[in-house]
Amino acid sequence: MTPAIRTALCLLFVSALIGFSSLVRGESVSGDVMRGWRVFHDKQCVDCHAVWDQGGRFGPDLGRTRLGQRSDGQLAGVMWNHIPKMLGWMEQTGHPPATVTADEMADLFVLMSFVRQLDEVGDPRRGEEILRNKGCAACHATNAEGDGVGPDLAKWGQYANPVIWAQLMWEHAPVMEEAMERSGMSWPKLEGADLVHLVAYVRSIAVTGEKTYLRPGSVERGQLLFLEKKCDACHPGEGPDLADANLPTSIGALASRMWNHSPEMARAMRERDVERQPVGPQELADILVYVLALGRADRDGDATHGRQVFTDKGCAQCHERDDPEIVPSLGDLGHDATPVSMAAAMWNHGRSMLERMTEAGISWPVFNDREMVDLLAFLTTVDGETTPP
Ligand code: HEC
Ligand code: HEC
Numbered sequence: 404m405t406p407a408i409r410t411a412l413c414l415l416f417v418s419a420l421i422g423f424s425s426l427v428r429g430e431s432v433s434g435d436v437m438r439g440w441r442v443f444h445d446k447q448c449v450d451c452h453a454v455w456d457q458g459g460r461f462g463p464d465l466g467r468t469r470l471g472q473r474s475d476g477q478l479a480g481v482m483w484n485h486i487p488k489m490l491g492w493m494e495q496t497g498h499p500p501a502t503v504t505a506d507e508m509a510d511l512f513v514l515m516s517f518v519r520q521l522d523e524v525g526d527p528r529r530g531e532e533i534l535r536n537k538g539c540a541a542c543h544a545t546n547a548e549g550d551g552v553g554p555d556l557a558k559w560g561q562y563a564n565p566v567i568w569a570q571l572m573w574e575h576a577p578v579m580e581e582a583m584e585r586s587g588m589s590w591p592k593l594e595g596a597d598l599v600h601l602v603a604y605v606r607s608i609a610v611t612g613e614k615t616y617l618r619p620g621s622v623e624r625g626q627l628l629f630l631e632k633k634c635d636a637c638h639p640g641e642g643p644d645l646a647d648a649n650l651p652t653s654i655g656a657l658a659s660r661m662w663n664h665s666p667e668m669a670r671a672m673r674e675r676d677v678e679r680q681p682v683g684p685q686e687l688a689d690i691l692v693y694v695l696a697l698g699r700a701d702r703d704g705d706a707t708h709g710r711q712v713f714t715d716k717g718c719a720q721c722h723e724r725d726d727p728e729i730v731p732s733l734g735d736l737g738h739d740a741t742p743v744s745m746a747a748a749m750w751n752h753g754r755s756m757l758e759r760m761t762e763a764g765i766s767w768p769v770f771n772d773r774e775m776v777d778l779l780a781f782l783t784t785v786d787g788e789t790t791p792p
């Protein structure tokens with residue numbers, strides 16, 4: 404087992420005890436990573452999809468694709484797109500697709516959220532370079548080599564989780580900033596996986612003690628802490644709207660982003676008389692997971708454009724005809740239209756829809772960019788009773 408998988412499985416196991424959730428259309432979807440993992444196996448997703456190299460090769464490895472950049476609605480869109488390919492393969496190999504309930508699909512969405520926010524495995528050699536190149540080594544010794552202004556970092560080698568490091572760095576940022584100003588240094592910025600490499604380096608040289616793991620963050624707790632720690636005094640407001648900020652999609656990279664902005668945030672806090680609140684490691688984990696979920700939630704779906712999508716993709720040809728016996732009406736589709744319900748419906752009705760489309764000479768519609776998000780926005784404006792615009 405590679406370290407990545409071991410870490411992942413360990414996290415998965417821990418999270419099974421805690422639960423983990425995702426935001427879908429601004430509301431939390433309660434699901435469970437471990438259950439999602441089981442559904443992923445039971446429904447044969449794993450026959451075609453690997454997660455970090457473990458599993459089938461027919462579809463993309465969900466631990467490695469750019470899933471992270473997509474919102475939940477977009478995820479429902481890409482799942483819709485792959486139905487014909489998937490059904491074709493299943494036919495060839497004699498696997499009938501299993502039905503997936505909406506709850507199971509919610510667990511799968513939570514699993515996919517979880518997978519996308521894990522960091523890649525750190526590389527100690529790159530970590531050492533970063534420590535030197537970013538100037539950390541000018542103040543911090545590691546394993547008592549060199550004597551610095553700042554504390555020796557080796558003792559933190561017991562912490563594998565970049566969030567614990569981010570928390571320590573965040574906590575000490577004001578004093579570090581002063582020390583840097585005194586020595587004429589500019590604030591070192593960390594990018595992408597820098598923090599993860601840095602942790603890997605310190606762990607590689609440290610006298611290892613107990614390995615401490617943090618439990619995965621919770622969106623609900625993070626949401627409360629975001630208010631409690633007064634992050635909302637500036638976000639949105641003087642600081643960027645974090646839901647629109649195009650933030651990185653992994654925890655470590657997001658923590659680095661906070662570090663990068665620390666001096667600016669500290670200045671804004673002084674100016675606005677917002678007291679800098681202490682944030683504990685578990686609290687930071689929760690806040691980071693909440694901020695990541697904000698980035699994935701669908702907002703600003705364009706219902707008017709969604710109407711257009713419904714017509715252009717041919718949905719209207721079947722779902723607005725008067726044979727509700729055979730085809731669900733538009734009002735039925737509108738009832739409870741969420742990314743999760745859409746993905747589950749797709750999964751379960753894909754085969755009969757594909758057959759009818761083939762009969763009717765309609766090719767399987769493909770959703771690009773935000774088309775599914777807009778379609779969902781449109782569907783939520785229709786309910787079972789009203790006639791659509
Ligand atoms: C029979 C094989 C097969 C099965 C079973 C299968 N998939 Fe897929 N999946 C694919 C293929 C192939 C693609 C790539 C589609 C394409 O390129 O059009 C894909 C794409 C995806 C994508 C988009 C990935 C990306 O980065 O674009 C997601 C998400 C996904 N599948 C989720 C699932 C889930 C969840 C399940 C189980 C409920 C599942 N798939 C079952 C074959 C499969
Ligand atoms: C100009 C000197 C300076 C630089 C450069 C610097 N630090 Fe620090 N660092 C300090 C000082 C001083 C403290 C102690 C702050 C305090 O007591 O609040 C500290 C504290 C820390 C701590 C908490 C350690 C503990 O034992 O409590 C961590 C972790 C840390 N720094 C990491 C880094 C990393 C990573 C970098 C590079 C990106 C860096 N530092 C760059 C001076 C520096």
Ligand code: HEC
Binds near residue numbers: 645648661672675682
């Ligand atoms: C007093 C105002 C203020 C408070 C309080 C505040 N921030 Fe910020 N934050 C800012 C400003 C201003 C920026 C942009 C800084 C810059 O441009 O360098 C920022 C940037 C960020 C970024 C990076 C955004 C990006 O686009 O890269 C993150 C993430 C962030 N803040 C999270 C938080 C969290 C979490 C809290 C609560 C613990 C918090 N902030 C509290 C003002 C604040």
Ligand code: HEC
Binds near residue numbers: 713717731759
């Ligand atoms: C050729 C006809 C046809 C077209 C075109 C079509 N559908 Fe369907 N759709 C059906 C049929 C038939 C069912 C019911 C399948 C079943 O009962 O298994 C269905 C079921 C569904 C369901 C599940 C409804 C439920 O109550 O569970 C959803 C959601 C859906 N379609 C959405 C769409 C969308 C979105 C489009 C356009 C991108 C579309 N359909 C295009 C025929 C079609």
